Amino acid sequence: MSTIIEFKNVDKIYKSGDHILKAMDNVNFTIDEGEFVVILGPSGAGKSTLLNLLGGLDMLTSGEIIVNDNHIEEFSDNQLTDYRAKNVGFIFQFYNLIPNLTALENVELMKDIVDVDINGLEVLESVGLKDHADQFPAQLSGGEQQRVSIARAVAKQPTMLLCDEPTGALDSKTGVLILNLLQDMSNNQGTTVVIVTHNAILAHAADKVIRIKNGQIECIVINENPKKVADLEW
């Protein structure tokens, strides 16, 4: 597998008056194509900051972020928007679907920003929601909404899926379903999946675990034999 993502000496500093917060402190790691990566850490460790930097939603203070040989830290706003459209699929804790679009319409919304041929029904079928295509988010359960969110993210065939606490608002049973789905996408479709979580149990299912604390990488563990999500003891 080839390296697709590289963080090199990345710092992210927030300044508020005299107060300085170093959210990322000399962060270095790589992620290979198709890896199922879990980023672990306590609240305030910098997990979401890392995801936002990788997803082009925030700009680093110093260092390099290289994705598919592109230095995204040098991108302009328009280039970052383009990068997100073509390379990144975001999945958030609270689903964040457009409430007055149906499940199908939320997925096909991606047609407006990418040239990829999107068959919304096929994508919904891949997450087991073809029969719910015409329902609005308010008519779906939390797990179903999250699956629509995943369908929306994968519909544009991104390079990577960035998931910020994707099961945080779900019960454990539904959470397992979602994580299963994400692991299948990584294993069967070769999609690079990066999941930010504070749930350490998920580490056993990951190809690579990046532990982060106080904005610094604590350790990076490579699992030679990652477990199936369904086999984890929650």
Next chain:
Amino acid sequence: MLKKKMIRDIRRHKTQFLSIFLMAFLGVFVFAGVGGESVGLEVNVDKFYDDTNLADGWIYSNYINDLFLEQVNCLGATNQMERQLVVDSIADFSNDPEITLHFVENNTISKFYLIDGEPVDINDKNGVWLDKSFADAKGLKVGDNITFKFEDYKIEKEIKGIGYSPEYVYHASQSSVIPDFSKLGFAYMSYKAFPGDTVPYNVLNVKFDGTAENYNDLLDYHMDGYYNSFVERSEHTSVSQFSEEIDQHQMMAGIFPVVFILIAMLILLTTMTRIIAHQRTQIGILKACGFKDKSIMLHYISYGFWLVLIGSILGLIIGPMTLPKLFYPSMSSTYILPSWNPAWSMNFVYVALAMILMSLLVSYFAF
């Protein structure tokens, strides 16, 4: 897909957006409607004045003879003249209606505008061409006879034609602002119909080049003492009264729509501010998915745009078709014109475009 979102958002806030649409529609509807009416008045009366070659000015004198004519002709700026004898008479009816008689020399300036009957014949000694409003009020028609009394004379003439005059678009007595057409009117006759030996012309209708002020100065300089007064077109009672009426309508066309348009923009501003504030998370998601800032901004700006555009177009179409029809019947009871048709002005489109542009700016600032 964002269009579907927009339509559903508008439907969700239908009360506010319906108000925006209605105010935008009403603003343009009133502006184009009352504007169409007032522009129509201007166009119709200007055409009437052109068709009848309304005089640029009237020179009043006790006796306008050939020498007087020659002197006026020598002013240089004069390019057309016609003498008239204008006298007040009483028509032979029970209510003693006042009829202003015009004994015209050749009916080339401030011409009689024929509606029914024969054209004015300068050689006809027995014919009279009568004010249509008076004729209608008295049930008179072509072929009837009518008698007028003025000074020591009493003359009976046959009605040869019925019509209008550009000098009587507004014609009311001193005692009443609203005309009573059964009590007053006008009539045109050939100078040959005058019962005396010579016609004591007392008005010279003139057409001249240059401004009225210049012409007045010329008259003053060359003919001071030889004439009583000079009335330029804009000072003529009928012309000025109608002109003021048009001005009032134009003012109305300008003021009322401003209120509607401002209300529309205010509702749009508050509605869009609330929607955008409420949808901040959705905006963030769209950005995270890869929508450009410009696309997102255009999406929200278009909410008001389409409604104001549709409202404006409907206002532009329906306004001039309907509002003038409400005004013209009441106007035609006071003013006399041969035609009452609304007219179009590009100003209506400019105002609609300005409002559409304002809606874009308002939505932009809400964003």
